[in-house]
Amino acid sequence: MQFKDLNLHSTLIKAVKNQNYPHLTTIQQQAIPLVLKKNNVLGSAQTGTGKTAFLSQFQHAIDLEGIANHRGSVFGGHISPQPCQIDFENRVAIAFLKMRSEAEALVEDEGRLIGHISLPLPLQQKMKQSPILVIEEPVVVRTERIFQEYIVNQWQSYLAHFEFEAEAEFKLYLVDAVDAIRKRLGGVAHGQIRQQMINACQYHSRRHSLELHRVWITALLTDYYDPMYDYQMDKKSARIRARESRQALVEWYSDKIGKVR
Secondary structure, three states: OEEEHOOOHHHHHHHHOOOOOOOOOOHHHHHHHHHOOOOOEEEOOOOOOOOHHHHHHOOEEEEEHHHOOOOOOOOOOOOOOOOOHHHHHHHHHHHHHOOOOOOEEEOOOOEEEOOEEEOOOHHHHHHHHOEEEEEEEHHHHHHHHHHHHHHHHHHHHHHHHHHHHHHHHHHHHHHHHHHHHHHHHHHHHHHHHHHHHHHHHHHHHHHOOOHHHHHHHHHHHHHHHHHHHHHHHHOOOEEEEEEEOOHHHHHHHHHHHHHOO
């Protein structure tokens, strides 16, 4: 079977042809029609609201970031590498096949890329048409969640892996990430946040405390991630079905579908 045999937009057909992928693998032949038929529901939220934790509470959720071994943002890489593209697509296909009896699938509202992995084009197409559940949490809550996941937990991983080189490698990971979004931040904001990040790393080295990292996390949320998110959600507003805090949305959606882990 070829991609052109599916009811896909001509732009998608052209894109896969340009990538020299005219034919579907066996597992893609089984899974892609299921993806196109199934009613997907997207979980969307500002950075740090706990979208993955929200997804984990439902039986019919697919953790695309878990499969991609990447948390989606520029800071989202792990020490362990991401899978290759074909392995990712096969794992996603298997996840959908396991849910063939479910009425709908719940996934995170991802962009085109998760790290260096591209979402399969048919899935991108379906996600752009799917209803959205929006999780909302105050900045202080999101700052704390990011601090725990991207700083405290990530530091422990770096310490275990790099040992005596952990401080230098951890600083490099953070600085490289913020430098990657320099143009989007703007020169002034980038310079300020980068310096706050370096100050936090130096404070950690002197005092063995990670606390100062909260400063640049808050600045990055308010100056970069939140405005970008608001702009994107304005364009998707017609598809929003509910907008609540994470716990309230769990309760609302649990009542709606009646299936939790």
